[in-house]
Amino acid sequence: MTKVFTRSLPPPTDRSMRLAQSPAWNLLLLTVGSAFFSLGAQGVASHHGFLTGGIFGTGLLAWYATDIFSPAIWYLLLNIPLFAVSWFQIGRQFFFYSLYGSLATTAISACISFQIPIQDNFYAAVAAGVLCGTGTGLMLRTLGSGGGLDLIGVILNRRWNVGVGRFSFTYNAVMFLAAVATMSLDLIIVSFLQVFIASGTLEYVLRWGNGRKMVYVVCERGEEICEAIIAEGYGGATILKGKGAYSGDNREIILTVTNNILLRRLENLVFDLDPRALFIVENTFYVSGSRYPRKSVI
Numbered sequence: 053m054t055k056v057f058t059r060s061l062p063p064p065t066d067r068s069m070r071l072a073q074s075p076a077w078n079l080l081l082l083t084v085g086s087a088f089f090s091l092g093a094q095g096v097a098s099h100h101g102f103l104t105g106g107i108f109g110t111g112l113l114a115w116y117a118t119d120i121f122s123p124a125i126w127y128l129l130l131n132i133p134l135f136a137v138s139w140f141q142i143g144r145q146f147f148f149y150s151l152y153g154s155l156a157t158t159a160i161s162a163c164i165s166f167q168i169p170i171q172d173n174f175y176a177a178v179a180a181g182v183l184c185g186t187g188t189g190l191m192l193r194t195l196g197s198g199g200g201l202d203l204i205g206v207i208l209n210r211r212w213n214v215g216v217g218r219f220s221f222t223y224n225a226v227m228f229l230a231a232v233a234t235m236s237l238d239l240i241i242v243s244f245l246q247v248f249i250a251s252g253t254l255e256y257v258l259r260w261g262n263g264r265k266m267v268y269v270v271c272e273r274g275e276e277i278c279e280a281i282i283a284e285g286y287g288g289a290t291i292l293k294g295k296g297a298y299s300g301d302n303r304e305i306i307l308t309v310t311n312n313i314l315l316r317r318l319e320n321l322v323f324d325l326d327p328r329a330l331f332i333v334e335n336t337f338y339v340s341g342s343r344y345p346r347k348s349v350i
Contacts, residue, residue, distance in 0.1 A: 072195075073195070077194075078149055078194040078195050078196065079149075079152065081190050081191065081193055081194045082149065082152055082153040082156060082190075082191050082194050082196060082198075083156050084187075084190055085153070085186075085187045085188065085189070085190030085191035085193075085194075085198065086153060086156035086157040086160050086187060086191065086198065087156075087160050087187070088183050088184070088186045088187030088190065089108075089157055089183065089184050089186075089187025089188055089191070089198065090124075090157055090160040090161040090164055090187070091164065091168070091183050091187075092104070092179065092180040092181070092182070092183025092184035092186075092187065092250075093108050093112070093123065093161065093180065093183075093184055094123060094124065094161040094164040095164050095166065095167060095168045095183075096167075096168050096170060096176050096179050096180040096183065097112065097176070097180040097184075097243075097246065098112055098115075098123055099167040099168075099176075100170075100173055100176045100177075100180075100239075100242075101116065101235070101239055102173070102176075102177065102180075102235075102239045102240075102242050102243035102246060103227070103228070103231060103235075103239075103240075103243040103246075103247075104180065104184055104243075104246065104247065104250070105184075105201075105220070105224045105227075105247040105250065105251075106200045106201045106220070106223070106224070107127060107130050107131060107134070107199070107200035107201060108123065108127045108157070108161075108200065109224070109227055109243075109247075110126070110130055110227055111123045111124075111125075111126030111127040111129075111130055112126075113227065113230065113231055113234070113235075114126045114130075116234055116235065117234045122161075122162065123161060124157075124158050124159075124161035124162040125158075125162070127154075127157065127158055127161065127200075128154075128155075128158045130200075131154050131158075131199050131200060134199065134200065134203050134204060135147070135150075135151060135154070135199065135203065137203075137204075137207070138150075138203040138204075138206075138207065141206075141207045141210070141211075142203065142206055142207065145195055145196075146195065146196055146197070146206075147196075148196070149194055149195050149196020149197070150196040150197045150198070150199045150202065150203060151196075151199065152196065153191050153194075153196055153197055153198040153199055154198060154199030154200065157198055157199070173238075173239075173242045174242065174245075176242075176246075177242045177243070177245045177246040177249065178245075178246075178249055180246050180249075180250075181245070181246045181247070181248070181249025181250040181252075181253060182249060182250075182253050184246070184250040184253075185249065185250035185251065185252065185253025185254040185256075185257065186253055186254075186257055188250065188254050188257075189253065189254040189255075189256070189257025189258050189260075190257060192254070192258060193257070193258065193260075201219070201220050201223060202216070204219070205219045205220060224247060228240055228243065228244060231243070264309050264310070264311060264335075264336045264339045265309070265310050265311065265312065265315050265333050265334070265335065265336065266307070266308075266309055266333070266334045266335075266336040267306075267307070267308050267309070267310060267315070267318065267331070267332065267333055267334075268305055268306065268307055268330075268331075268332040268333075268334075269305070269306040269308075269322050269329055269330070269331055269332070270294065270303055270304075270305050270329065270330040270332070271303070271304055271305075271306065271322070271326045271328070271329035271330070272303065272304065272326060272328065272329075273304075273325055273326045273329075274291045274304030274305070274306050275291065275304075276325055276326075277289075277306055277321070277322055277325050277326060277329075278291060278306060280321055280325060281306075281308060281318070281321070284317075284321060286308070286310055286314055286317075286318050286321075287308055287309060287310060288308065289306050289307065289308040290306070290307045290308070291304050291305070291306055291307075292304070292305040292306075292307060293305070309336065309339055315333065319331055
């Protein structure tokens with residue numbers, strides 16, 4: 053039997069959830085994210101002749117190879133068929149927010165004609181990676197995205213359970229192999245470095261304010277501890293029934309989610325009530341539902 057303690061939880065329409073669902077907030081994040089990404093891609097990467105990842109990277113590669121249009125126009129043209137296919141495959145909310153993110157990236161990139169004065173390719177790769185990763189991360193914190201590979205990644209994940217990260221890595225690998233025909237090996241290596249830094253920055257930005265800890269408590273006073281967790285405002289909790297493998301005694305396993313700030317206080321609360329409890333903490337990357345905002349793409 054599993055017991056779920058949820059009373060006294062903040063309602064789903066609490067302030068943080070309302071903000072996360074607000075169109076104004078989402079459009080602001082998409083705009084700021086587009087500006088960061090455009091600054092890194094157009095203001096740094098394009099002037100040093102190396103690639104970013106994804107569809108904008110493909111646009112840069114097409115620009116280097118043909119010297120027609122501009123990276124921003126190539127990015128827009130490459131996104132058109134992706135959005136056409138996605139219209140039938142993903143939710144309208146995700147579609148329109150992603151469309152705005154893509155158009156904002158195109159417009160801002162087209163307006164950036166200056167170059168950030170960085171001479172060394174290594175430093176330029178670091179700067180472009182941080183800027184592009186920050187921009188992409190901000191856009192992915194919304195109810196949409198920046199378009200491009202995110203659209204196809206979502207479709208492939210839904211239809212054939214292909215991981216979004218795996219698809220993105222494969223696409224970028226093929227793009228870098230194709231770039232061998234028109235770019236020097238040095239520029240391909242520094243481009244790979246830029247994409248690697250952008251990926252790390254992206255993960256960091258996605259964790260801003262979302263750092264959650266999943267806590268398991270194996271104890272004998274589960275209901276009392278759950279009551280205290282709720283009373284102290286630490287959130288909800290679920291009691292799972294377990295059995296000791298060595299002793300054969302019945303055990304209660306509490307499952308709850310908290311953040312870094314409250315973790316130590318939660319631990320003290322548990323051991324004050326049950327000194328013999330086992331307190332287990334795991335990092336968790338994403339939590340949605342109940343009082344946590346949910347990003348819907350279907």
